[in-house]
Amino acid sequence: MRLKLIVQISLITGIVLSFTSALFGYFNISSLKQAFLQSAVSDLDHLGETIFRSVFHQMLENDRNAIQVTIVEVGQGKGIERIRILNRDGMVAFSTRKGEICTTVVKQQAPACMVCHNEEMSSEDSCASLPRSRMLVNSDGKKVLGMIRPIYNEPTCWTGACHAHSKDTKLLGLLEITISADPMLSMIRNYRNNAVIQIFFLILSISLCLTLLTKRLIIQPVHTLLEHTRAVGKGNWRLIKSVPGDELGELSEAFNDMTGKLKKNQDEMDEWAATLETRVEERTREIKEMQAVLVRSEKLASLGELVAGIAHELNNPLTGVMIHASLLARDPRLDDGLVEDCQTVIDETTRCSKIVKELLDFARVSDPQKVMQPVSKVIDKTIALIEHHSDFKDTELIKEYDPDLPETLMDASQIEQVLINIMINASQAMPEGGELFIKTGVSESGNHIYVRIEDTGCGIPKENIEKLFDPFFSTKGHKGTGLGLSVSYGIIQSHGGDIEVESTPGTGTAFTIILPI
């Protein structure tokens, strides 16, 4: 069975309090009883002594009447039950109860005698060695306090005028006083009853206080925590509002903290679940792109080797054809009608040489000689080189360089080649003329610089975008080789960078070269 915390605390404190209070009360009352008894005994001793002194001379003078009168007078005092003097044979010589005078007291029937006399002790000396006052029960069954004072034989007794006693007798008689114990007992009873009532109320108030405090400081906060924990368990993200500044306060703060974190995690998981599809799509697209890049790089690499071999082999025969065709064209023996054909041979051979040169460039891309330098310097040098190219005559250049652009590690001649390729493509896309924006800057992440080359030309149809960097992809017929962008791509890749394309057919195209800082 699960006992509630408050019941457990109340039970335990109740038991402990009751036990300690009972113990405290018991010892307290016992010691008080002892103190009362001692005080009563001492009073009784004084009274005995006083009576003895009062009747001492009357005894010496053997004035029996005076002794009896004194005893009766004193015996009227409050609480005094009886005063009597016994002679050494146990006969009552004087008493406040006249009827018993001259009777002999049977030891065993008089409790007061048992103060000194029991079975073992019957000698006269025993009186001197024992405490003379005792609590006794009288013939009515009531508790009384009894005192026996022995009357010894003194020199004045045997030297006195009457010579009543011989010198050898030790004990002459006994003075016995009995007083009622009722006043003392009722005082003790009153005290005990008061103490019991006080202790009862003390236990009651302490228990009440403890219960209330426990309820307010422990049980209520624990209940609140419990409720919130259950609510959180059901997915209701409630926070605890009022927090006291003790350990339970710390606990509720920790609880709120935990709830916050759980909620955040849950939200993230929910968001994850909700956007999982989009993420999967995005990731698939990224993987496809990466795959395309990989295929392109592989294509470039294998092609590079092949192309380098072929181009090298073709160069010499082409030079031979070129020289001979040129000589033939200048030969006066040649028919005028054939000069034009000869010129066609020269033009086509020149075109072949150009392709061979580009192929060689394409194959050479692998080791760039990189130096730290500002990209703007390379751009300006490129512009100076191609400004007077026939394709550029109607192109307006608009530059927007970032003045704080950091220097970048690059092979200037290779980057120049890339810029030439992209800029010439741009100008060729604007046969009627247009604007060419060249912008530089640092990427949002701060890890890359970019050079954006944007034209207002014909743009690229969507289906061609993916093929742009493929070797030999060209839409320019015999005017193009389709190697410019693939060579550029290879160079930028070997610099650890990337080329991005955005294009709107009919509006223009933007190529962005990205290089790591």
Ligand SMILES: Nc1ncnc2c1ncn2[C@@H]1O[C@H](COP(=O)(O)OP(=O)(O)O)[C@@H](O)[C@H]1O
């Ligand atoms: N700025 C541009 N505007 C429109 N089309 C472009 C642009 N740049 C490149 N292209 C397209 O990309 C193709 C491949 O370019 P490139 O590799 O340089 O080869 P080429 O210039 O010899 O055709 C071009 O034929 C052209 O169709």
Ligand SMILES: [Mg+2]
């Ligand atoms: Mg080109």
